[in-house]
Amino acid sequence: MGIYRLFAKGINYLAGRGLQKNKIAIAGSLDFLHRSRKIDSNYFDYIRLATLELVSEEIKQKQLQGEVAELGVYKGKFARYINSYFPERNLYLFDTFEGFDKRDVSVEQKQNFSSGAQDFSDTSVEAVLKQMPFPEKCIPLKGFFPQTAEGIEKRFVFVSLDADLYEPIYAGLRFFYPKLERGGYIFIHDFNNDAYKGARKAVEQFCSEENIGFVPIPDSGGSAIISK
Ligand SMILES: C[S@@+](CC[C@H](N)C(=O)[O-])C[C@H]1O[C@@H](n2cnc3c(N)ncnc32)[C@H](O)[C@@H]1O
Known part of the structure; x- marks a missing residue:
């Protein structure tokens, strides 16, 4: 560091x-x-955590049915809060748990979105599960997203997309948005982060293709939020 x-x-x-x-x-x-x-x-990151808490309350009050998920878990810092605010729901945890995939990095570099050089390999499924308040509700899916999502036909009420790079974020929006319950939320980290320009590109492209809106929030990563 x-x-x-x-x-x-x-x-x-x-x-x-x-x-x-x-x-x-x-x-x-x-x-x-x-x-x-x-x-x-x-x-x-008071804003990110407090916003998660507020949307979890909205979802509870609306009595929405469905699971929660994060794509881009790393050591589980944010996933721990998702697990604690949604204790009764299954939490799908998508990550290579070995850092960025070279296929995604190659697109990043070609498009000049980012260097894709950050190393996120010092983690493991076991280490992540150990710090979860409700590990029995966690479903880790180790490997390359979107391949790891094949065959999953669940409905979701909350999804965090924190994979940094254009390709997995765009694939995450394509996969999760149709499965999002009406009243559910998708948080996309790094939307306003100059170090990861592909995140904004993925959100803008997806929202323009689907004719939907998003809200940028002033948390430390510059997230955007889509709701349905
Ligand atoms: C910034 S970290 C996630 C940070 C985490 N949400 C937290 O709260 O600390 C980004 C993660 O996305 C994962 N990732 C990026 N592209 C991926 C892909 N195509 N498939 C699976 N995981 C991916 C990386 O392995 C890395 O762990």
Whole structure:
């Protein structure tokens, strides 16, 4: 980890601890839930986590039926929260668990979307499952997406697409959107991230082809959200 990232992590940690200690919330939008909450000082992306919590409540209130999924799990940092906010639903976890696939990287480089050089290979299915609050609800699908999704005919209420690169994100939208329940949500990480220009391209292309809208949100990864 570079010195800058280490420094930023330290600031995040201290800010999170300080807010927690002084019981300061960044926004009051979750107060209506009347729940005590801890700000996770190791994962200081309040907007992403709070938005996930809010949409999980909407899905619960609408009593939607269906599963949840993440494409691009890595060590399970975000998947852990999906699992905790949807404890009764199966959580499909799609990842190579060995980092980017060279077929996707080759498209990235040809289109000048990104270098595709980041290494996400230091993880495993076992390590991810170990930190899940409800591992019995997790269905890990190790390998190249979309191949690993072949034959899955489930309905989904929430999907996180966090695969960074154009090809898997576009394939994820093509696979999940038709299976998304009305009232469900798809989060796409990195939509407004200059380091991964393919994420925006995949969302814009898909939404234009399907004539649907999306909402960009100001979380730390620059996510966009599609709802049905
Ligand atoms: C940024 S990481 C995911 C971060 C994770 N959501 C978190 O909360 O920390 C991107 C992940 O996408 C996975 N990935 C990218 N393309 C893929 C593909 N075609 N099939 C399966 N996994 C893929 C990589 O292996 C990597 O683990």
